[in-house]
Amino acid sequence: MPGHALPDLRWVARTVEGLVRIEERESAH
Known part of the structure; x- marks a missing residue:
């Protein structure tokens, strides 16, 4: 079923x- x-x-x-996004937040923090 493609749907x-x-x-x-x-x-x-x-x-x-x-x-x-979580990884970027952890990296930035």
């Missing part, structure tokens, strides 16, 4: 972005 792949990619992108 199910879009939300998955969006969720993964959001999770990765969140992790990157």
Whole structure:
């Protein structure tokens, strides 16, 4: 189902972005 792949990619992108932001915060601190 292609409709199910879009939300998955969006969720993964959001999770990765969140992790990157946390890493940047820890590095800057």
